[in-house]
Amino acid sequence: xxxxxxxxxxxxxxxxxxxxxxxxxxxxxxxxxxxxxxxxxxxxxxxxxxxxxxxxxxxxxxxxxxxxxxxxxxxxxxxxxxxxxxxxxxxxxxxxxxxxxxxxxxxxxxxxxxxxxxxxxxxxxxxxxxxxxxxxxxxxxxxxxxxxxxxxxxxxxxxxxxxxxxxxxxxxxxxxxxxxxxxxxxxxxxxxxxxxxxxxxxxxxxxx
Amino acid sequence: xxxxxxxxxxxxxxxxxxxxxxxxxxxxxxxxxxxxxxxxxxxxxxxxxxxxxxxxxxxxxxxxxxxxxxxxxxxxxxxxxxxxxxxxxxxxxxxxxxxxxxxxxxxxxxxxxxxxxxxxxxxxxxxxxxxxxxxxxxxxxxxxxxxxxxxxxxxxxxxxxxxxxxxxxxxxxxxxxxxxxxxxxxxxxxxxxxxxxxxxxxxxxxxxxxxxxxxxx
Numbered sequence: 001x002x003x004x005x006x007x008x009x010x011x012x013x014x015x016x017x018x019x020x021x022x023x024x025x026x027x028x029x030x031x032x033x034x035x036x037x038x039x040x041x042x043x044x045x046x047x048x049x050x051x052x053x054x055x056x057x058x059x060x061x062x063x064x065x066x067x068x069x070x071x072x073x074x075x076x077x078x079x080x081x082x083x084x085x086x087x088x089x090x091x092x093x094x095x096x097x098x099x100x101x102x103x104x105x106x107x108x109x110x111x112x113x114x115x116x117x118x119x120x121x122x123x124x125x126x127x128x129x130x131x132x133x134x135x136x137x138x139x140x141x142x143x144x145x146x147x148x149x150x151x152x153x154x155x156x157x158x159x160x161x162x163x164x165x166x167x168x169x170x171x172x173x174x175x176x177x178x179x180x181x182x183x184x185x186x187x188x189x190x191x192x193x194x195x196x197x198x199x200x201x202x203x204x205x206x207x208x
Numbered sequence: 209x210x211x212x213x214x215x216x217x218x219x220x221x222x223x224x225x226x227x228x229x230x231x232x233x234x235x236x237x238x239x240x241x242x243x244x245x246x247x248x249x250x251x252x253x254x255x256x257x258x259x260x261x262x263x264x265x266x267x268x269x270x271x272x273x274x275x276x277x278x279x280x281x282x283x284x285x286x287x288x289x290x291x292x293x294x295x296x297x298x299x300x301x302x303x304x305x306x307x308x309x310x311x312x313x314x315x316x317x318x319x320x321x322x323x324x325x326x327x328x329x330x331x332x333x334x335x336x337x338x339x340x341x342x343x344x345x346x347x348x349x350x351x352x353x354x355x356x357x358x359x360x361x362x363x364x365x366x367x368x369x370x371x372x373x374x375x376x377x378x379x380x381x382x383x384x385x386x387x388x389x390x391x392x393x394x395x396x397x398x399x400x401x402x403x404x405x406x407x408x409x410x411x412x413x414x415x416x417x418x419x420x421x422x423x424x425x
Contacts, residue, residue, distance in 0.1 A: 062257070062306055085292070087302055106299050110292040117282065117290040121268065122256060122306070 020088065020105040021182050023171040023190055023199035032145070032167055035196045036134070039143055042192055043136040051146075052076040052132040054157050056115065058123035070123065072114055076130070076157060082109040091203055098180060099187040101201045105174060130157055133167065140182075141189060144170045169197050209275075210326075210355040211363055211397050213371070214405035215380040216334075216412065217348040225333055228348050232331045233320060235374040241324035247274045247332065249406050253313035257306055268307060270300060271403050281403045285411070289400040315410040317349055326356040327370055334413045347413055350375075351402075360386040361393030 027035050040048070053073050060068040073084040089104030110117075115125075133146030146168050149160040171190060173182045190199040219228045237243075254268040271281045280296040283289040290296075300307060319332020330351040352371055357363040364382055371379045385404045386393055 060303075060306055065305065068303065068306055085299070087299055089302075106295055106302060108292050108295040108299055110296070111290055113288050113290050116288045117284075120266070120284050120287050 017177045018105050018107075018174050019092075019102050019177050019179075021100040021102055021173045021175065021186060022201075023100050023186055024202045025169045025197045025199040026164075026166040027145075027169060027197050028166050031196060035145065035167075035169070035193070038193060038196055039136045039145070042189070043138045043143065046137070048134040048136045050077070050132075050134050052130065054128065054130050054151075056128045057126045058118050059126045060121065060123045068123075069126075070118065072110075072118065074112075083112060083114040084108075085110050085114060091205070098183050099201065100173075100183040101203065102183070104177075107174075125154075128154070129163065130160055131168075138189065139185075140173050140175070141186060142170075142172050144168075144172070146170075169199065171199050209397075209399060209402075210328075210353050210357055211360045211367065211386075212351055212353040212402040212405065213367060213380060213383055214349065214351040214402065214409055215383075216409055217331075217350050217375065217378055219348060225348055229319065229331055229333060232348070232350065232374065233322075236322050236324070236329060236331070239324060239374060241322040241327075241329060244321050244323045246319065247321040247330045248316060248318045249273045250314065250316040251407065251410050252300075253310040254300065254307040255310055257308050267310075269407055270297065271406065273399075273403065273406075276399060279399070281399060283400070283403060283407060285407070289403065291399055313414070315413060317406070317410075319349075324370075326354060327367075328353040328355055334409065336410070336413055347416065349409055351405075353402075358396040359394060360397060364393070 036048075053075055055071055055073045058070045058072060060070075062068070069088070071086040071088070073086070075081045085108040087104075087106040087108075092098075092102045128151050130149045130151060131146040132149070133144060136143040136145070148163040148168055150163050151157060152159045152161060171186055173186060175182050186199075193199060217228065217232065219225055220231060223231070233243075249271065251269050251271045254270065256266075256268070266284045266287060269283045269285070271283065273279070273281070278294050279291055280294050281289060281291050282296060300309070313336075315334060315336040317332050317334045319330055322329040322331070328351075330353075332349055334347050334349050352367060354363050354367050354370075360382070364386075368379060382393075383401075383405050385401050385408075386397070389395060
């Protein structure tokens, strides 16, 4: 087994401040097929990727201020794949002319000891759900169409029920901070999906 | 990645840390080992700023190793460990209101990396500087990795024999990280076993900083 010489160091880009640009909407179950058909036509010419993910939302409560929230995801289709840990910042306020919700985003791939480790850090699981659906791509844009299900018995992803009679549709782009032209591209793409789905800038704080 | 054994080498009598390191380099070169660049391992310490449950919090260590430059290993002493990608460091910055970096506690080890057939030997110094007290501690460390095997029980005798050839009576015993496993010596090792050994060594260095003794400069 030949270990690589350490003198050849790869470039690490860990400190780049990445932002998530997001538009959200939903379609009723009966309209799903027409939306998927439309997406197949509009997106890059490749088979959409199916996924089934179990997401656990963790909170760390401090003595003051808002709790710190982290999302841990694991693939149910690829159980040996690494876990995905995600931090999402508060949505940026200010520029009302911007067409998409913009928030800071840190994605970390982690080993399978993640839930145990988060518990040791003081995080506690707040809620969990399963998302099943398909991912489409168009350039750097990602369209995720997924069905969210409530997990009835904690930790048991065999036993669940759909959260609603519709599918969540999310159009997102991950880009370094300051690339606001991205939201223009997203808006024009979202226009092309009308009237099948209306993708909007939704502030999650409004829903709490 | 193979089975790794990390330990401190006592400074030879009447010699400085650097002279001891040079002596070990010479011995390895005489054996036929070839120098293949350098290595580094570092460790940052974080402490929880206060939790709602009121329980005493453990220290969180975030470590990096030049063998896996895009990874980041996070450990609690005696607790669970996590290996993640380098973005975990960015996440720790976001978590600064909950976990504070103890800046004076940074420990790092740097040195030369040698290859001898399937063995990877690293000889270096461990340095810890405390800005608050202006003290710097340096000790000699070495790490031997047998890259061809991941089961400690299968290769420990071979590793021991190899280490005896250049460490003589300073050859260490089987690291406790392997012997303490409930499954015994027959389970494959992972990167956490190596990092726990580095952490153990770093904690020892930290204690030596408090009580300067033999072999410490």
